[in-house]
Amino acid sequence: MAFRSRREKLRSILSGGTCVHPGSVYDAISIRIAEDLGFPIGMFGGSVASLAVLGDPDITLITLTELCEQMRRMSRASTLPVLVDADHGYGNALNVRRTVQELETAGAAGLTIEDTLLPAAFGETKTQLISLEEGVGKMKAALSGRSDPSLVIMGRTGAASITSIEDAVRRAKAYEATGVDALFFTGIKSRAELEAITAATRLPIVLGGAPEDLSALDYLASQRVRIALQGHAPITAATQAVHDTLKALREGASPKALKGLASAELTGRVMREAETKARSADVLGLKT
Numbered sequence: 001m002a003f004r005s006r007r008e009k010l011r012s013i014l015s016g017g018t019c020v021h022p023g024s025v026y027d028a029i030s031i032r033i034a035e036d037l038g039f040p041i042g043m044f045g046g047s048v049a050s051l052a053v054l055g056d057p058d059i060t061l062i063t064l065t066e067l068c069e070q071m072r073r074m075s076r077a078s079t080l081p082v083l084v085d086a087d088h089g090y091g092n093a094l095n096v097r098r099t100v101q102e103l104e105t106a107g108a109a110g111l112t113i114e115d116t117l118l119p120a121a122f123g124e125t126k127t128q129l130i131s132l133e134e135g136v137g138k139m140k141a142a143l144s145g146r147s148d149p150s151l152v153i154m155g156r157t158g159a160a161s162i163t164s165i166e167d168a169v170r171r172a173k174a175y176e177a178t179g180v181d182a183l184f185f186t187g188i189k190s191r192a193e194l195e196a197i198t199a200a201t202r203l204p205i206v207l208g209g210a211p212e213d214l215s216a217l218d219y220l221a222s223q224r225v226r227i228a229l230q231g232h233a234p235i236t237a238a239t240q241a242v243h244d245t246l247k248a249l250r251e252g253a254s255p256k257a258l259k260g261l262a263s264a265e266l267t268g269r270v271m272r273e274a275e276t277k278a279r280s281a282d283v284l285g286l287k288t
């Protein structure tokens with residue numbers, strides 16, 4: 001299986017004793033940069049998928065096909081293991097199963113299935129959760145969709161900031177009992193909340209966004225947190241850079257006067273230019 005070693009790397013992080021930050025990746029360029037900088041894994045957030053593919057906010061407009069296509073591009077461009085935010089699994093539990101099958105084929109190293117009611121219900125401004133029973137069905141369906149046993153499946157809940165920490169613990173225990181590989185939490189606000197989760201569960205923990213008080217990697221590792229997200233700054237940095245460059249050009253700047261552009265060396269590295277040159281020499285009969 002071509003993707004197995006990526007998945008095993010993610011598994012070794014989950015079963016290790018430290019906590020790592022993933023690089024936020026969303027396309028072929030960003031994943032190669034994250035790989036070159038030595039990030040151990042990439043995180044492909046649903047919000048950045050929506051932004052990169054559609055230019056839209058994170059409101060479940062993106063389709064599974066579009067998400068997988070972007071994942072496939074990243075899988076081709078790099079061997080960095082990627083954890084994919086598969087949102088609610090794009091429908092009910094049967095859709096979750098299909099989502100796992102498609103993301104596995106697209107080369108994801110792991111994926112999260114969350115118990116948020118998506119897309120937002122008519123007339124509701126606040127985020128809602130599906131029932132615990134439906135969440136359990138989704139986790140079971142996710143596991144049944146996996147054909148490579150090394151693919152990592154994580155149960156995710158945002159209950160801590162939607163209902164209560166007690167509900168988050170209840171859900172985490174129920175998802176853990178289905179046989180998922182790890183638990184992913186959003187909305188954890190304090191050490192006391194994290195410690196309540198750590199005490200009540202046994203699986204590796206992933207934190208999606210956390211306050212300052214929860215940023216020390218040693219402390220997080222001591223609480224069985226193995227991956228801690230740091231948001232998605234790279235795509236916002238890229239947005240600003242494209243904005244500033246287009247603005248300067250629109251205002252009459254000469255291309256040579258532009259600031260903040262990637263050097264030829266960096267661009268060449270991201271394009272894996274040396275490999276292409278060597279390959280061209282071999283198969284196109286060109287001189288290097």
Ligand SMILES: O=C([O-])CC(=O)C(=O)O
Binds near residue numbers: 043046048058085229
């Ligand atoms: O998983 C993450 O990276 C956080 C999240 O839900 C998103 O960005 O869509």
Ligand SMILES: [Mg+2]
Binds near residue numbers: 045046058085087
């Ligand atoms: Mg998301």
